[in-house]
Amino acid sequence: MSIQELLGIELPIIQAPMAGVQGSELAIAVSEAGGLGSLPCGMLGIEAMRKELAAIKARTNRPFNVNFFCHTQPEPDAEQDAKWKAALSPYYREFGIDENNVATGAGRLPFGAEAADVLAEFEPAVVSFHYGLPEQDLLDRVRAWGAKILSTATTVEEARWLEAQGVDAIIAQGLEAGGHRGIFLSEDLNSQLGTFALVPQIVQAVNVPVIAAGGIADANGVAAAMTLGAAGVQAGTAYLLCPEANTSALHRAAIKSDAAAVTALTNVFSGRPARGIVNRIMRELGPISPAAPAFPLASAALAPLRAAAEQANCGEFSPLWAGQNVRGCTEIPAADLTRALAKGA
Structure with missing residues (x-):
C-alpha cells in the first residue's frame, strides 16, 4: 500500500x-x-x-x-537546577534579569x-x-x-x-x-x-x-x-519561510543569513538534543552542556533570557531550529x- x-x-x-x-x-x-x-x-x-x-x-x-x-x-532536581542557573547567571546579569525571579518547571x-x-x-x-x-x-x-x-x-x-x-x-x-x-x-x-x-x-x-x-x-x-x-x-x-509559518523575524533573518550554513545538535534550549543554527549561547555553553536539566526542564530558566534578548532584537539566546539544508x-x-x-x- x-x-x-x-x-x-x-x-x-x-x-x-x-x-x-x-x-x-x-x-x-x-x-x-x-x-x-x-x-x-x-x-x-x-x-x-x-x-x-x-x-x-x-x-x-x-x-x-x-x-x-x-x-x-523527569522529576525536578534542585541541584541540577542550581547548576543550570549558575551557568546562565552571567547572561542574567548582562540583561538585567533578577535570578531569584526565574521560574523552574516543565513547559512541555x-x-x-x-x-x-x-x-x-x-x-x-x-x-x-x-x-x-x-x-x-x-x-x-x-x-x-x-x-x-x-x-x-x-x-x-x-x-x-x-x-x-x-x-x-x-x-x-x-x-x-x-x-x-x-x-x-x-x-x-x-x-x-x-x-x-x-x-x-x-x-x-x-x-x-x-x-x-x-x-x-x-x-x-x-x-x-x-x-x-x-x-x-x-x-x-x-x-x-512560508508566509503561513509563525517563524519569527529573527529566526527568518537567521535562515536567510550565512549563519544558517552552520548548525549543530544542542541541548541548551530544552535539555534534549535538537538541531539549530549555531548562536552565542550554543557556542559558549555547549552545544551539549552537562549543566542543562533533563528535557523539558531546561527551557524554563532560559525563557526570561530569551525574551529579554529578543526584545533587544537579539537572537543569540533563541532556538533557531533548522536542518543542515536550507537551500529549499x-x-x-x-x-x-x-x-x-x-x-x-
Missing part, C-alpha cells in the same frame, strides 16, 4: 510538525495542497489545542496529522488522557509521536477511531521496536534534520546516521512504509529518498512548496 493510500492523501509529502514556529495555518495549507499538514501539540495547552483543531476542521476536510511528545516527565507535557479526550472530539486521521510511543491504553484510544499511527525512528533498532508496537508507518529521521531528535532507545548521539544512510537500512529492516526526514528540501532530495525505498518524505526546514527555504506559499517537492516523487 502506498503512503497516499494509507494516509488518504494525494501527494507523498508530509509537513513536519514544528512546535513553536507554526500552528493551524501551515497545516491547513499543506493538507489543502494534497500533502499531509501537521499540527504540533507538544507546547500547546488543552484549550489552545482544541482551538487549533477546530480551526483546521473548519477550513479543510482533508486528512491532517496531530503530533505529540511522549517523553517520560507528554501525551496524556486530557489530550486524548480532546483528540476524540475531532478524530484526526493521523496521529504521530516523538520519542517513542505513549502507554498502550492511550495508543488504543487513538486507534479506536481509526487513526493511523506514525512515530520517529533515528536508528534501525528504534524502527524495529516501533514496528513491533504496531505503528502504521515509520519516520526515518536522519542526523541532518532540524529541531528535536526523536531518539528514544538510547542517548548515544554516535548512533545517529544521515538520512540517506538510515533510510535504506530501515526499509530493509521493517515491513511498514518508511518516510524519509532530514535534509530534504527540494524535488531532487525527494527523488533520492524515493529511490532508496522511502514511501514518502517529511520536510520541515523548507517550510520555515523560499518565501513562497506552503501549497506551492508542497507541490514543488512532490515533483520529485
Whole structure:
C-alpha cells in the first residue's frame, strides 16, 4: 500500500510538525495542497489545542496529522537546577534579569488522557509521536477511531521496536534534520546516521512504509529518498519561510543569513538534543552542556533570557531550529512548496 493510500492523501509529502514556529495555518495549507499538514501539540495547552483543531476542521476536510511528545516527565532536581542557573547567571546579569525571579518547571507535557479526550472530539486521521510511543491504553484510544499511527525512528533498532508496537508507518529521521531528535532507545548521539544512510537500512529492516526526514528540501532530495525505498518524505526546514509559518523575524533573518550554513545538535534550549543554527549561547555553553536539566526542564530558566534578548532584537539566546539544508527555504506559499517537492516523487 502506498503512503497516499494509507494516509488518504494525494501527494507523498508530509509537513513536519514544528512546535513553536507554526500552528493551524501551515497545516491547513499543506493538507489543502494534497500533502499531509501537521499540527504540533507538544507546547500547546488543552484549550489552545482544541482551538487549533477546530480551526483546521473548519477550513479543510482533508486528512491532517496531530503530533505529540511522549517523553517520560523527569522529576525536578534542585541541584541540577542550581547548576543550570549558575551557568546562565552571567547572561542574567548582562540583561538585567533578577535570578531569584526565574521560574523552574516543565513547559512541555507528554501525551496524556486530557489530550486524548480532546483528540476524540475531532478524530484526526493521523496521529504521530516523538520519542517513542505513549502507554498502550492511550495508543488504543487513538486507534479506536481509526487513526493511523506514525512515530520517529533515528536508528534501525528504534524502527524495529516501533514496528513491533504496531505503528502504521515509520519516520526515518536522519542526523541532518532540524529541531528535536526523536531518539528514544538510547542517548548515544554516535548512533545517529544521515538520512540517506538510515533510510535504506530501515526499509530493509521493517515491513511498514518508511518516510524519509532530514535534509530534504527540494524535488531532487525527494527523488533520492524515493529511490532508496522511502514511501514518502517529511520536510520541515523548507517550510520555515512560508508566509503561513509563525517563524519569527529573527529566526527568518537567521535562515536567510550565512549563519544558517552552520548548525549543530544542542541541548541548551530544552535539555534534549535538537538541531539549530549555531548562536552565542550554543557556542559558549555547549552545544551539549552537562549543566542543562533533563528535557523539558531546561527551557524554563532560559525563557526570561530569551525574551529579554529578543526584545533587544537579539537572537543569540533563541532556538533557531533548522536542518543542515536550507537551500529549499523560499518565501513562497506552503501549497506551492508542497507541490514543488512532490515533483520529485
